[in-house]
Amino acid sequence: MLRIENLSAFYGEAQVLRDVSLEVCAGEVVTLVGRNGAGKSTLLRCVMGLHPGQRGAVELDGRDITRLPAHKRARLGLGWVPDDRGSYATLTVTENLTLPPTVGPDPWSLERVYEAFPALYTRRDSAATMLSGGEQQMLALARVLRMGARLLLCDEPTEGLSPLLVQQVGDLLREAKRHGVTVLLVEQNLHFATGVADRHYLLAEGRVAEAMDNSEVRSRERELLAYLGI
Amino acid sequence: MSGFAQNTFNGLVSGAFYALLALGLAVIFGMLRVVNFAHGAFYMLGAFGAYVLLSEAGVPFWAALVIMPVGLGLLGMALERAVIHRLTKLDPLYNFLLTFGLTLILQDLVKLRYGVQSSPYETPSLLSGSVDFGLFDFPTYRVFILGFAVLLCVAVWWVLTRTRIGMVVRAATERPDLTRAFGIDVGRWVTPVFGFGIGLAGLAGVLAAPMRAVNPLMGADLIIVVFAVVVIGGLGSIFGSVAAGFGIGLVQAWGEAYLSNFPLVSQTIVFVVMAGVLLWRPAGLFGREEAPA
DSSP states (O other): OEEEEEEEEEETTEEEEEEEEEEEOTTOEEEEEEOTTSSHHHHHHHHHTOOSSEEEEEEETTEEOTTOOHHHHHHTTEEEEOTTTTOOTTSBHHHHHHSSOOOSSSOOOHHHHHHHOHHHHHTTTSBGGGSOHHHHHHHHHHHHHHHTOSEEEEEOTTTTOOHHHHHHHHHHHHHHHHTTOEEEEEOSOHHHHHHHOSEEEEEETTEEEEEEEHHHHHHTHHHHHHHHTO | OHHHHHHHHHHHHHHHHHHHHHHHHHHHHHHHOOOOTTHHHHHHHHHHHHHHHHHHHOOOHHHHHHHHHHHHHHHHHHHHHHTGGGGGGSOHHHHHHHHHHHHHHHHHHHHHHHOSSOBOOOOOGGGOSEEEOSSOEEEHHHHHHHHHHHHHHHHHHHHHHHSHHHHHHHHHHHOHHHHHHTTOOHHHHHHHHHHHHHHHHHHHHHHHTTTSOBOTTHHHHHHHHHHHHHHHHOTTOHHHHHHHHHHHHHHHHHHHHHSTTOHHHHHHHHHHHHHHHHHHOTTOSSOOOOOOO
8 A cells, every 4th residue: 555665865965864664554554663863753753744854755556655745645545643642732623533524435524533532522712732641642543534635644652642642543543444544553552553564664774674473572572672762 | 981982983883893903913823824924915905996896987896895805805806826825934034025015015006096196985874874763973974884893793703613624724723734634625625714914914005995095005004003913813813812802992092091191001001911811821712732643
């Protein structure tokens, strides 16, 4: 579904991604793990079309989208879940949910979102930034599900959440996967990652250092945790 | 008591002009991240256009009230397409150079043709005279301005908060990159929003013609206070710019009335308030720190 070929990215003079190539198949959940600064978030931004300094190719369903602006990529079915949750302070919770147009074949209705997240329903007319951190994360995920996005780009959706909420995020991603949604996930929490994902890429210094499956991550958990410095 | 009411009313009327101008600056800044230093020049063009239309073509005030904002809005859109949009990727210094340069060009073009002396513009007959409020009476025209400006601000507020276009403008204003990532072509809205802001300035200019001296520099004098208003309200905050507009109008009117023995204070009070607000809230009363994309 998503193919990245020889992708390099720069911040001014500094190169943060070096010839990254990877692939995510339809219906898969794939994580990017790596230390802070390894280039995980930059990779997601490149896929979304939000990082201007890049070289290489990004393909979606066989179509080269490297030159496509972000809003057109979103309309092809990319769902953006940014690391800061992307809540708009000047928009209500409902407006945050309905801002993006529906783009996919199977968008969630607003009713379904509110049924799944009663906490969002009770605060539907409040500014989104008045929600708790966990509620804002649910809002960010619910927003791309309401869009009907086919490929979710999630940047550390579990960061700073309580174990209960982490589990909820996991349930949500697993349910999305059951409905055929593909997910590319930046994640530091290995336990969470192996619980939701099919495969993992380890990024180091801007390169894909290793591709691993769940059993490999589990058997090397200690070593990986030490490497990631967690 | 009636003196106080009179001062308050006059303050609100000046505030109405500040609010209309600051509102346009706020939507333009929000959408384009461009501080339009030429805003005062478009206000002047609105007033001058109304004067020229009346004196040279006999076009009445009411027609000018429609023609000038629409015409200047279109001119604004053309300028945005031609030059302003090039600013987005440049150092903010170019923003200042370009829009300030535009101001000088527009002012001097008007000066070249009409000179610098002020021209009178007759109050439309329907709005001449005054309205009796019991203890005091106010010029009908000023009552009209206040009502019109308040209605306009409420209408803009309604569009911004109750319509899909308004929601998109708010989202794009708050976080342009994020909004693009949600499938919204932010660039498509930039030109009309710029035109709208310029149209508001032109409208304020037409409204000003019958009660202010119409001359090429009228915008330059006003815009300095308007920038103080925008900074106090919070750069890019739409509600803040309107509230601060009326607030500063009041502060100025009260200052002139009750601190007239201290001319230094009454003339600088707006900037004292601005400095105070900035010390207390660096992003302005209703401003927010810039969020990342």
